[in-house]
Amino acid sequence: MSSIPPTQGVLAGARSRRADFPVAVQFIDRWSPRAFTDEAMTEADVLGVLEAARWAPSASNAQPWRFCYALRGDAHWGGYLGVLNDTNQRWAKRAAALVVVLSSRYIVAPSGEASVSRTHSFDAGCAWGFMALQAHLSGWAAHAMAGFDAERLRALLGVPLAFNIEAVVALGRQGTVDLLPMALQPRELPSQRRPLADSVSAGRFSGA
Numbered sequence: 001m002s003s004i005p006p007t008q009g010v011l012a013g014a015r016s017r018r019a020d021f022p023v024a025v026q027f028i029d030r031w032s033p034r035a036f037t038d039e040a041m042t043e044a045d046v047l048g049v050l051e052a053a054r055w056a057p058s059a060s061n062a063q064p065w066r067f068c069y070a071l072r073g074d075a076h077w078g079g080y081l082g083v084l085n086d087t088n089q090r091w092a093k094r095a096a097a098l099v100v101v102l103s104s105r106y107i108v109a110p111s112g113e114a115s116v117s118r119t120h121s122f123d124a125g126c127a128w129g130f131m132a133l134q135a136h137l138s139g140w141a142a143h144a145m146a147g148f149d150a151e152r153l154r155a156l157l158g159v160p161l162a163f164n165i166e167a168v169v170a171l172g173r174q175g176t177v178d179l180l181p182m183a184l185q186p187r188e189l190p191s192q193r194r195p196l197a198d199s200v201s202a203g204r205f206s207g208a
């Protein structure tokens with residue numbers, strides 16, 4: 001009997017999702033694979049993805065997002081990878097780039113006066129969404145992670161406490177399932193979503 005998994009050589013995910021209502025295909029075709037080829041990304045590739053994030057809307061146009069990145073093999077790569085939890089490290093080590101998404105907890109007026117932002121994470125989340133869609137449209141894959149040691153990352157990057165560390169995003173070219181450790185291979189599928197009706201109520205809140 002062959003020990004080769006049936007998925008070997010296969011790019012997971014093509015068109016396994018259906019929308020309840022018609023939407024542009026990028027919204028359902030984008031997903032977060034863990035298998036990456038060894039293709040490198042250039043600085044311009046990463047900046048091209050972050051350019052989309054730059055155009056996200058934000059409260060008062062405060063643009064609270066900030067980004068730091070490392071390219072696989074550069075001087076910062078080992079540090080970035082090392083703060084991820086063990087499971088994330090097992091697949092993210094093959095990514096071409098790791099991007100840290102941060103947000104400013106304060107809005108600074110032109111006068112220099114700082115006020116606490118209520119929306120910095122919401123705004124940075126939108127920027128991540130734009131980034132993920134641009135990556136997808138450019139043929140890259142983006143996979144966000146909350147599984148990392150935020151305090152170690154803060155110290156490593158010298159991030160002041162006025163900034164929240166939101167997520168680390170792995171970027172790269174999607175690879176075939178067999179590039180993953182066996183334990184991660186069964187998870188290499190686009191996830192589904194609960195029905196839209198379970199998230200939406202007309203008028204008063206009725207969700208659980």
Ligand SMILES: Cc1cc2nc3c(=O)[nH]c(=O)nc-3n(C[C@H](O)[C@H](O)[C@H](O)COP(=O)(O)O)c2cc1C
Nearest residue numbers: 030031032033088143144145146147148167190191
């Ligand atoms: C903020 C955030 C944190 C996440 N953290 C992790 C993580 O630590 N490890 C991981 O493998 N996936 C992580 N994910 C990926 C989610 O599990 C994934 O986006 C979700 O299951 C939906 O699947 P899709 O992105 O393929 O549509 C994270 C996603 C987001 C947006």
